[in-house]
Structure formats: C-alpha cells, structure tokens
Amino acid sequence: MTDTSDTAARDAQRDWRDTVFLPKTDFPMKAGLPAKEPGILARWQAMGLYEKTRAARRGREKFILHDGPPYANGDMHIGHALNHILKDTVCRTQTLLGKDAPYVPGWDCHGLPIEWKVEEQYRAKKRNKDEVPANEFRAECRAYAQHWVDVQREQLKRLGINGDWDHPYLTMDFxxxxxxxxxxxxxxxxxxLYRGAKPVMWSPVEKTALAEAEVEYEDVVSTQIDVAFEVLDTPNCPAIREFLVRGERVYLVIWTTTPWTIPVNQALAYGEGIEYAVLDVSKLELISLTERGTEPSRRDGLRDTKVIVAVQLVDSFVARLNPKNAPAGWAIGDTGLRIKGTDLARGEARHPMHALGGFFAKPRPFLPGDFVTTDAGTGLVHMAPDHGEDDFLLCKHYGIDPVFAVDGAGMYRADWAWLGGQGSVINKKFVSAEGPICSDLRAVGALLAASDDFAHSYPHSWRSKAKVIFRATPQWFIPMDQKLPSRLREGLxxxxxxxxxxxxxxxxxxxxxxxxxxxxxxxxxxxxxxxxxxxxxxxxxxxxxxxxxxxxxxxxxxxxxxxxxxxxxxxxxxxxxxxxxxxxxxxxxxxxxxxxxxxxxxxxxxxxxxxxxxxxxxxxxxxxxxxxxxxxxxxxxxxxxxxxxxxxxxxxxxxxxxxxxxxxxxxxxxxxxxxxxxxxxxxxxxHGFTMDAKGMKMSKSLGNTINPIDLMKESGADILRLWALSVDFTEDHRIGKEILAGVSDQYRKLRNTFRYLLGALEGFDEEVERFGRLPVAEMPELERYMLHLLAELDAKLRAAVAVYDFNSYVRLLTEFAQEDLSAFYFDIRKDSLYCDGVDDTKRRGCRTVFDTLFHALVRYAAPVLCFTAEEVWQDRFPSEDGSVHLLEWPEVPNVVSFSMVGRWSLIRQLREKVTGKIEPLRRDKIIRSSLEAEVICPSPYEDVRQNAEQIDFAEVFIVAKVTIDPARSSFENEADISVARTDFHKCGRCWRHLPEVAVDGDLCDRCAGVVA
Incomplete structure (x- = not known):
C-alpha cells in the first residue's frame, strides 16, 4: 500500500513539462533576410513564378497597371524603391483578389539625361561630341542606356518585384x-503640329529647350535693378505732354531681376487699372540722351526731372534708389499729379542705349498688359518678347516679333550692337550690379538702383543644375486650343x-x-x-x-x-x-x-x-x-x-x-x-517624396541619403517594403535609422506572430484526420468572437485595397496581430493550447481558429512581406513548385452576433482595467504573476452579468479567481476593482492557482485527467 502523502510529495517535485503541448517549430525567430531572400528569389525564377501567376489567372478579370518608365542612367535610389514596391503591392493585391494583374516594367532610354552622361564621359577623355559621327554617338548612348537597364533590373528584382523582367519595354527598341x-x-x-518661334525654357548649358517637368526651382539671390526709360510722347496725357513741351524730362521706371533682358527690350507695359504717381526728382543726375551721337550730354542738377511709378509702390521704389546715381542733397518730391494707366496709351519712350542706333533707336511703345500688377517693382514692366511668355504674347498682338539676340549658349550674338559676343547671361558676374550691363546703364545715367540681394525662386535644369532662361527659338508645337479633328470622335x-x-x-x-x-x-x-x-x-x-x-x-x-x-x-x-x-x-x-x-x-x-x-x-x-x-x-x-x-x-x-x-x-x-x-x-x-529623418530633402552633399541597395544588404528587402507601405506615401514622408528601427521592431512582431501560429499548429493536419475540425457552431464564444474580428479585418483590408490605402492596410494587419492576437487571444488560449487534452473541444476550437488565422494572415501579408510570407508558407506546406503568391484571397467565416461582439468588447475593456490594477502589485512583488491574483470586479452591464456563468473570467483575465460583484456598477473608477493575493495552491503542470490543488505542485483535476 502506497502512502498518499509520499505520492503527493513526489508529484510536487516532478517536472511536468514533457506532458505539456508546447508549440514546436523550426521556423527561426531571427529572420536573416539579407542571406535568405536571394535564395527565395532564385527559387521563384527557377519555378517561373511570374509565368505561373499569369497561367493561374488567365481568363480572369484584367487589372492593368502601366509602368511609368524611369530613366536608365544610374543606380536605383530610394524613390525608385518606393515607387516599385507600391506598384508591386498593387499588382499582388489585385492578383490576390483573383484578377489577372500582369506587370511589365519599362525604361525611358532617350533624351538629355543619358546624352548628358555620355558627354560627361567625352569631356573626361577630352573628346568633342560634335566631332563624332551622329550614329556613333547614338550607339554609345544606346549602350550606356542598356547598361543601366541591366543594372537597375537586377536591383529592382532584388526588391521582390514580380514582373516580366525578361521582356521589359524600352523606348529605344526599334x-x-x-x-x-x-x-x-x-x-x-x-x-x-506647327512650327513657330516663341519663348520656351532653355538650358544654355545643355543647349536645348526643356519641358516643365525637366525643371526644378531653387532659391537664389539675383540682381535687381530699376531702369529709367525717357518718355518721348504721351498723346493721351496732356499733363505729361506739358512737361515735355517745357523741356522737362519724364521717365518711366521699370524694375527687373533679369538685367540681361534689357538689351532685348522692345516695349513697356502698364496696367490699365493702375494709378501712377508723377514724382519730382531734385538734383538727380539723369543723363539726357536727346542729342544723337556717341557722346550723350549731361545736365547737372536737374530740377525738372519727373519719374513715373505706381502709387502703391512709391515707398518701396524710393527705398531702393542707389545713392551712387545722385549727388549729395538729392531728393524726391511728389508733384501731386496722378495719372491712370490708360493715360499712357499710345505713348512712347526711348531705350536707354538708343544712341547705339539701329534696333536701339526705335521708340519703345507703351502697351496695356493685364499681367502688370503692383505686387512688386514699379507697376511698369519692360517687354522682351524673346524672353517671356507674357512679353511674347503681348508684343505679338501688336506686331512686334522676337529678334533672337541671345544664342543657345546664352551669349549675345556677335552682331548685336550692345554686348555682342558677350555672356553668358546666367553668369552671376555678368549680370551683377557691377557687371557690364549695369555698368553701361549706369554710364548713361539710366540705372536708378541696382543691388545683388533679391532672394527668390528660380528655375534650374534638374540635370545640369544650371539656371535656365526663357528664350524664343523656332520649335515644333502641339496646339492646346486648336479644334481637334472630327475623326477623333468617329474613331482613330x-x-x-x-x-x-x-x-x-x-x-x-x-x-x-x-x-x-x-x-x-x-x-x-x-x-x-x-x-x-x-x-x-x-x-x-x-x-x-x-x-x-x-x-x-x-x-x-x-x-x-x-x-x-x-x-x-x-x-x-x-x-x-x-x-x-x-x-x-x-x-x-x-x-x-x-x-x-x-x-x-x-x-x-x-x-x-x-x-x-x-x-x-x-x-x-x-x-x-x-x-x-x-x-x-x-x-x-x-x-x-x-x-x-x-x-x-x-x-x-x-x-x-x-x-x-x-x-x-x-x-x-x-x-x-x-x-x-x-x-x-x-x-x-x-506618392510623395522621401525625406530624411528630419524632414529635409535628401542630398549627397548633405550626406543624408539612404541607399536602398545597402539597406537590403543590411536588413533585407522585406524591411524596406514594410517601411514603404507603413508610411503615408501619398504625402512627403521620412526615412532614417530610428524610423527603420521601428519598422524592424514591427517586422519582428509580425514574424513572431507567424512563428507562434506555426508552432501551435504543429501536427494539426494529422489531428484533423483523428478528430476533425471543430464546426463553428460548436466553438466556444471566444473562438467565434475571434472569427468575427477576422471577418471585420478582412472587410477593412478589402476596402483599403480598393483605394490603394496600403498605409491603413499594414496598420490594420499589424494592430490585429499585436492587439487582437498576441496581447489578447494568444495570451488567453495559451493555457488551453498547452494543457488541455488533444481531443478537448476548447483546444480543438482554438486550433481550428489558428488554422483559419494562418491561412488568412499569410495571404494578407504576402503582398507586403513577399519573402517572409513565402518562407512561412513553405515552412508549413513545403513544395517545389508551390508558392503563397499563387493563392487567392482567403474565405473567412462570417460570424456575426451583435450581442456577442458588444459583450466581448466590454470584457476586453474590463480585462484591460484589471491588468492595470494587477501591475503595481507585480511591481511591488506582492504577487509574482497575474495567476496569483484574485479579483473582484464590477458588473456595470446587464449583458455581462447574465452571461457571467458561461464565461471563465479567471481564464480570460489570467488570474486565480474572479468574482463579479453586482453591487459595483462602474469599472471606470479603479477603486471598484479589488485585487488580492490568492490562497489557492499552484498546479504543478498548468501553474494555475485552483481550489482543488491541495499543495503547490499537485495537479489540478484537468491536468490529472490529461496526464492519465
């Protein structure tokens, strides 16, 4: 006869771990993506994954994403990576939905970006492009483009992009x-089509016209000048005419930040609705150019000089005047005379350099311009139809044509009377306040003010980074406002x-x-x-x-x-x-x-x-x-x-x-x-643009760039993919070490979710044959609640895919894995999964839901973490020619019970409050784990009170005992939740503290039955 006390003592000391059904899996916690992903890529290529995907979806509804061609002229950068990850995710999610969503990548192979690079190679070898036969030069451009197509193709494939990489489109294909x-x-x-001469954006460095998309705007500091044009006549304004008859000088003053356009001036524009002030200038040494000849005559200390500027701009104009242009004691007074813009109609002025004759001797007409404003300057604008869209259109209307004085390199043509053969007009020294243009204007007394301090935004070529100019040249145009031919309506x-x-x-x-x-x-x-x-x-x-x-x-x-x-x-x-x-x-x-x-x-x-x-x-x-x-x-x-x-x-x-x-x-x-x-x-x-961690534009000179190729070598492509789909890519967004560290942590949590599911489902396929999947109707309420949450997630993910909201897609998936699974369902069901018998209904229901979760989550994750999802799938269902990416969107049971959902929502809130109440006791070491806690809870909702007996609150809260006290009506106040250390003893197998355990280490009734 055995002494029962001796048996209990032996049981209390026994290690029961070999009887516990702990998760088992070889799926590693450490991802090792940089080493693992290339092998997965090679397997996809060997099995022809893209072709298999096409075959699997053939005959289905089409979804066509047309790839915009990047330039073939350099390594992939972070913008390429983001863009192609998004495209891949679109195609993968549409494929997952069952559509036929092919992806054909392409490259833009012509144009200045490639030509410029080949020219750089020429310059490095001291070769002149113009001395090389055109077809030979083009062949070098073609070879250069093909090289970078091949390089970028391998880099983009490394991102996991599933496409027809063997048959891309190239704009240079014949x-x-x-x-x-x-x-x-x-x-x-x-x-x-028509050929016409009008101003276009022109790069003097690259010697070609540029499209708006080839231009970027940078902040610069330019020279601003105020220039006086002497009035010859104003037929519509008797008051100004009277000044002229008396021999007084009247000048229209223009303001510009492009001094180099003054040598091409052909008219002056005024605003018809603007009011102008006539100012009296005392002792200002303006030069009279009345007499023709090479030497202008100077009138000292003019007391009868008038200048005209917009009334609203008088103060800013006076503030700009340069003392260099006047002797001591000069002053500006107000004559009190105000004229309307219309008073200037049909008037004329002379160019400051009119003494040069020819082009410069022609009077400059005053023209009404609806673009003239009083935002800055003088309210008067000089017109150079060669170098401005407004200038061109206004002058063209009045029969004034461009003169093409500035050549393709930004130089004044050799035969131009003023500054011929000089330039370049984008050279800061050439157009500065001390440069030849301002010096010549100052010499003839027309320069009232000049300073090299005007800060503004200015267009630059995004390739050469040099300033561009507006320049009139003969070009070919497609008209925007010409009526289309009727055959477009009838069919091409x-x-x-x-x-x-x-x-x-x-x-x-x-x-x-x-x-x-x-x-x-x-x-x-x-x-x-x-x-x-x-x-x-x-x-x-x-x-x-x-x-x-x-x-x-x-x-x-x-x-x-x-x-x-x-x-x-x-x-x-x-x-x-x-x-x-x-x-x-x-x-x-x-x-x-x-x-x-x-x-x-x-x-x-x-x-x-x-x-x-x-x-x-x-x-x-x-x-x-x-x-x-x-x-x-x-x-x-x-x-x-x-x-x-x-x-x-x-x-x-x-x-x-x-x-x-x-x-x-x-x-x-x-x-x-x-x-x-x-x-x-x-x-x-x-999508927006990727900035550094501080929100600054990335620049090699600043050293704040993130190289996606290096990032994949360090962390793997899935980390880069997860980052791209986690940010709000529709706006400008950020990347940096801390941001990527957060993404890596997010990845680890998702990976561990899959690892836990794989371990918990070990042997599940064999178990199906022995016990069968538990029907939904027989499942405990918690399992049915989890299936409902999965169905909710499914609907939200579908909605996110429909509007390409991948930021929400990833957030929903991550939150579900963390909050609904790891922190809630997995936490609660560990006890049943580890300790219940293999044929227990609760455990079977749990594993059935786990299997449903696995099949859903691995599919949901596949478009985002394409490598990891494949690794997860192959770990459970190894196959030489199978792939998670051939699967379709999961079918999720639709378990709907509003009372159940509402009830569990309240229970989860109560569980969170209880956990918060227990934590201080753990911190103070009053209890070592929540399993040692006894809890008294309020019962504020009738639905929870009525179903209290059907719900094992101790299991849900992971404590020893829960008492629902009807007298306590609110859990908003933590004082209504009581927590104390239990007197129950601890089961040696499941570690729960239960009333039937006589001494610590004994087995509870459940564990004793399972072990038996």
Whole structure:
C-alpha cells in the first residue's frame, strides 16, 4: 500500500513539462533576410513564378497597371524603391483578389539625361561630341542606356518585384521608336503640329529647350535693378505732354531681376487699372540722351526731372534708389499729379542705349498688359518678347516679333550692337550690379538702383543644375486650343487615308464608350474632360493637374539634341508646310522599325521621299522629340502593340510620384487625348517624396541619403517594403535609422506572430484526420468572437485595397496581430493550447481558429512581406513548385452576433482595467504573476452579468479567481476593482492557482485527467 502523502510529495517535485503541448517549430525567430531572400528569389525564377501567376489567372478579370518608365542612367535610389514596391503591392493585391494583374516594367532610354552622361564621359577623355559621327554617338548612348537597364533590373528584382523582367519595354527598341514616330505622324496628319518661334525654357548649358517637368526651382539671390526709360510722347496725357513741351524730362521706371533682358527690350507695359504717381526728382543726375551721337550730354542738377511709378509702390521704389546715381542733397518730391494707366496709351519712350542706333533707336511703345500688377517693382514692366511668355504674347498682338539676340549658349550674338559676343547671361558676374550691363546703364545715367540681394525662386535644369532662361527659338508645337479633328470622335484611322496607312501596323484599340473628343473640342478641353473622368488618389491630385492643364501653353515637342526619336517631317522649302503623304509616312515608319532612329538621315532622305518628291525641295527636320512625348506614347506600344498579349488598353492605373502631374501623367494624357480623345488610364495614384529623418530633402552633399541597395544588404528587402507601405506615401514622408528601427521592431512582431501560429499548429493536419475540425457552431464564444474580428479585418483590408490605402492596410494587419492576437487571444488560449487534452473541444476550437488565422494572415501579408510570407508558407506546406503568391484571397467565416461582439468588447475593456490594477502589485512583488491574483470586479452591464456563468473570467483575465460583484456598477473608477493575493495552491503542470490543488505542485483535476 502506497502512502498518499509520499505520492503527493513526489508529484510536487516532478517536472511536468514533457506532458505539456508546447508549440514546436523550426521556423527561426531571427529572420536573416539579407542571406535568405536571394535564395527565395532564385527559387521563384527557377519555378517561373511570374509565368505561373499569369497561367493561374488567365481568363480572369484584367487589372492593368502601366509602368511609368524611369530613366536608365544610374543606380536605383530610394524613390525608385518606393515607387516599385507600391506598384508591386498593387499588382499582388489585385492578383490576390483573383484578377489577372500582369506587370511589365519599362525604361525611358532617350533624351538629355543619358546624352548628358555620355558627354560627361567625352569631356573626361577630352573628346568633342560634335566631332563624332551622329550614329556613333547614338550607339554609345544606346549602350550606356542598356547598361543601366541591366543594372537597375537586377536591383529592382532584388526588391521582390514580380514582373516580366525578361521582356521589359524600352523606348529605344526599334519597334517602340517606330510607334513613337507613328504617333507623331498622327498629330501631323491631323493638323495638330506647327512650327513657330516663341519663348520656351532653355538650358544654355545643355543647349536645348526643356519641358516643365525637366525643371526644378531653387532659391537664389539675383540682381535687381530699376531702369529709367525717357518718355518721348504721351498723346493721351496732356499733363505729361506739358512737361515735355517745357523741356522737362519724364521717365518711366521699370524694375527687373533679369538685367540681361534689357538689351532685348522692345516695349513697356502698364496696367490699365493702375494709378501712377508723377514724382519730382531734385538734383538727380539723369543723363539726357536727346542729342544723337556717341557722346550723350549731361545736365547737372536737374530740377525738372519727373519719374513715373505706381502709387502703391512709391515707398518701396524710393527705398531702393542707389545713392551712387545722385549727388549729395538729392531728393524726391511728389508733384501731386496722378495719372491712370490708360493715360499712357499710345505713348512712347526711348531705350536707354538708343544712341547705339539701329534696333536701339526705335521708340519703345507703351502697351496695356493685364499681367502688370503692383505686387512688386514699379507697376511698369519692360517687354522682351524673346524672353517671356507674357512679353511674347503681348508684343505679338501688336506686331512686334522676337529678334533672337541671345544664342543657345546664352551669349549675345556677335552682331548685336550692345554686348555682342558677350555672356553668358546666367553668369552671376555678368549680370551683377557691377557687371557690364549695369555698368553701361549706369554710364548713361539710366540705372536708378541696382543691388545683388533679391532672394527668390528660380528655375534650374534638374540635370545640369544650371539656371535656365526663357528664350524664343523656332520649335515644333502641339496646339492646346486648336479644334481637334472630327475623326477623333468617329474613331482613330477613319476618314483618313494617311492615318489608315500608319495604323496598318499599329491598329488602334476599340473606341471606349464616351471616350472620344467631341467635334469642335480642343486638346485642352478634351484633356480637362478626361481629367474629370479619371479617379485620382489622393483626390487633390485632380486639382493639381487640372490647374496645370488649364494654364499650360502649347506643348513644345522639339529638342535640339542627338539622342532621341527624330521629328520625322519634311518641310517644303518654298511653302514652309510639312509634307503629309501616306506612302512617305509608311516608308518612314517601316525604316525606323528596321533601323531605329538612325534611319532618319540625310542620306536616306530621297529614298524615304520616293520618286514623287525631290529631296532638294524639302528640309529634313533635324530636331528630336521631347522625351516626354516618347514616354507619353508608351501606352501605345506597350498596351496596344500585342507584344505583351496579357496587357490591354486603357490601363486601370498609372502610379508615379506627384511630380508626374506635370510630367508623365500629363504627357500621356495629351498624347492620348490628341490621338484617341481620352486618357490612357482610368485612375492615377501618386506618392510623395522621401525625406530624411528630419524632414529635409535628401542630398549627397548633405550626406543624408539612404541607399536602398545597402539597406537590403543590411536588413533585407522585406524591411524596406514594410517601411514603404507603413508610411503615408501619398504625402512627403521620412526615412532614417530610428524610423527603420521601428519598422524592424514591427517586422519582428509580425514574424513572431507567424512563428507562434506555426508552432501551435504543429501536427494539426494529422489531428484533423483523428478528430476533425471543430464546426463553428460548436466553438466556444471566444473562438467565434475571434472569427468575427477576422471577418471585420478582412472587410477593412478589402476596402483599403480598393483605394490603394496600403498605409491603413499594414496598420490594420499589424494592430490585429499585436492587439487582437498576441496581447489578447494568444495570451488567453495559451493555457488551453498547452494543457488541455488533444481531443478537448476548447483546444480543438482554438486550433481550428489558428488554422483559419494562418491561412488568412499569410495571404494578407504576402503582398507586403513577399519573402517572409513565402518562407512561412513553405515552412508549413513545403513544395517545389508551390508558392503563397499563387493563392487567392482567403474565405473567412462570417460570424456575426451583435450581442456577442458588444459583450466581448466590454470584457476586453474590463480585462484591460484589471491588468492595470494587477501591475503595481507585480511591481511591488506582492504577487509574482497575474495567476496569483484574485479579483473582484464590477458588473456595470446587464449583458455581462447574465452571461457571467458561461464565461471563465479567471481564464480570460489570467488570474486565480474572479468574482463579479453586482453591487459595483462602474469599472471606470479603479477603486471598484479589488485585487488580492490568492490562497489557492499552484498546479504543478498548468501553474494555475485552483481550489482543488491541495499543495503547490499537485495537479489540478484537468491536468490529472490529461496526464492519465
């Protein structure tokens, strides 16, 4: 007979861990992503994951994201990484929803960015580009672009981007170049091209016109000057005429921050609604240039000099006057005379350098300008139609044309009477207060004020970082306000033999309903209507691009460079009209398809023209197309050509940075509206720019850049992906060491969630056969509540995907894993999972929910943590040709009971209060763990009181005992919650303190049964 006391003593000392069902998994807590991810990538490539994905979704609803082409000229930077992670996430989430969402990456391979880099290599070798044959130079540009395509492709693949990397689109492919030519000739054939001279943004360093998207604005300090133009006559203003008759001098004063435009001045503009003051200048030594000749005469101490400026700007004008221009004792008084802007109509002044004769001797007319304001300056503006949009339009209206005095390098042409052969006009020394322009104006007494201290924003080339200028040059334009041809309404290619010939090799898409530009509409109005019909994420993007399109000038499509698609037009030397002939156009397109851009050469001109035309009668245009026209055509040769049969036109989505509202989004819009009458996209998603941790723009000179390639080597691509999708990418956002440390912590929590599920589900598949999954109806209420929360999460994630709100998507997923699972459900169910019998209903219900959670969460995480989700899936379901990325969105049980949800919401609030009440006792070591606590709780809600017997509050709160006291009505006051150390003894297996345990170490009834 065994002594029971001896048995109890032995049991109290026994280690029961071998009877506890602890989670078991080989899934490592330490991710080791930098070493592990390349192997996963290699496996995807070996199994043909992209092709398998296409096959799995073939015949399903299409979702087409058209990739905007980055430039092939350097390593991937953080902006590339963010952009492509977002695109990949869009395609992966749409694929997860069951759609066919192919991704074809592409690159922009033409244009100045690449040409500039090749020229830099030339300069380093002391070679002159102009001495190299054009086709040889272009071949070097092509090779340079291809090199960086290959480099960037491998870098982007490392991010886990699932795409058709073996067949990307390149704008320098011969077929792509032929399509770009085809699109250009569609504009030409429909009369939507013209050549004209008007100011465009011009880079004197790169010697070419620039598009708005190629320009960035930087803060600079410029020279500001006030210049006096002597009035010759004012027919509409007798008061001023009277001064002139008396021999007094009257001057209009202009203010400018571009002194270099004074040598090209042709008129003066006033505001018709502005009131002007006539000021009396005492002892100011202005020089009279009345007498013609090389030596002006000086009138000392003029007491009869008048200057005219806007009334509102008198004080700021006087404050700027430079004492150098006047002797001691000079002063300005107010004559009291006020004139209206209209009083200046038909008036004239002389240029300060009129003594030079010729161009400078012509009187400068006064013109009314609605752009003249009193925000700054003098309320009078000098007009140089060569160098300003407003100047050009106003002067053109009055028959004044540009004179092209400044050449492509920013120098005044050699034959210009003033400063001929000098420059550059963007050189700070040349335009400074002591430079030649101001010195000459000062010498003739026309410079009233000059200072090198005017701070403002100024356009720069984003490639060379040099200042740009507005410069009138002959360029090719697509008009914004010319009526579109009616055939756009009828369908592309109809009613046009020339266009039909072009369309033979590039058939147009079926016209979408309501998509064509109506007859009589302009490109501007058609584009504005298309913007209205497009969905913009975020919505403010619509206002941004609408304002840009509403106010933009005609599209300058020509560039004066070598590396690009040529403007394949022949211009009749006699008429100035470009040739439109279907046979000629067909030959041009065919030649470019076969030989690329080199096909457009002087040697080939006669062959392209054919027997009907003499090449001597035609000028072969040598300009190339604006690279934005190239990229604006990508929808045509990528979505329509049939080369990628999985694609279709139009795209569901374009996705780029917010700067593309004035770049690719707009050029694609203009190109498609001009040829197809609608946008090439249904929706546009934009992201902001990545700043450093302090919110400053990243710059190599500041040393605050984050290299995504280095980051992947240190932390792995999944960390970079999680960062990109965790920030509010629709706005400018930040990255830095502390931010990435937070992302890494977030990642570890998600990884540990999967690790716990994998361990808890060890052997679950075998258990299914033995016991069967527990039906939802038989599950405890907590399990049904968790399935309800999962269904809620599922609906929210679907809603986030629908509007591309990946910031919310990641936050919802992370919060669910942390707050609903780790801190709540996992915490509560550890006891049942570890200690209940394998056939226990509660444990079976728990493991069934765990399995449901696993299948849902690994799918939800796959678009974000593409490598980790694959690792998790393969750990549980290893397969040589299987992948989590071939799965579809999970089916989640819809468990809805409003009373249950409300009840558990209150229980969770009560649990949080109890935990907060226990913590001080743990801190003071009154109790060692919550399992030693006895709790008395209030019962403020009838629903909780009625169901108290069905809920094991001690298990939910993870304590020894819970008493619900009906007399206590509120848990808002912590005083209504009582916590004390229990007198119950501790079970040696489950460690719960229970009344049936006689001594510490004995087994409770439940554990005794399981062990038996």
């Amino acid at each position: 077929q792509a170049e032929a399509t770009i030519v085809t699109e250009l000739l569609k504009f030409a054939e429909s009369g939507q 290619g109809e009613g046009s033999a020339a266009n039909a010939a072009l369309a033979a090799d590039f058939p147009p898409p079926t016209p979408p309903a309501g998509g064509r530009g109506a007859e009589g509409e302009t490109l501007r109005s058609t584009a504005l209507a298309a913007i209205e019909a497009t969905t913009w994420y975020p919505p403010k993007g619509q206002n941004r691009i609408t304002a840009m399109v509403a106010g933009r000038p005609d599209w300058v499509i020509s560039r004066q460079r070598a590396w690009g698609v040529p403007i394949t037009l022949f211009v009749n030397r006699a008429t100035g009209h470009y040739l439109v002939d279907p046979e000629v156009n067909r030959r041009i397109v065919a030649a470019v398809r076969e030989q690329g851009v080199d096909a457009w050469s002087e040697e080939a001109a006669q062959d392209l023209l054919g027997a009907d035309y003499d090449a001597a009668d035609y000028e072969r245009v040598t300009d190339i197309l604006d690279v934005w026209f190239d990229s604006g055509c990508t929808h045509a040769f990528v979505l329509e050509s049939g080369r990628w049969p999985d694609l279709q036109w139009p795209a569901n989505l374009y996705l780029e940075g917010s700067d593309q509202h004035r770049g690719w989004f707009q050029s694609s819009l203009m190109e498609a509206c001009g040829t197809r009458g609608r946008a090439p996209y249904d929706a546009v998603l934009t």
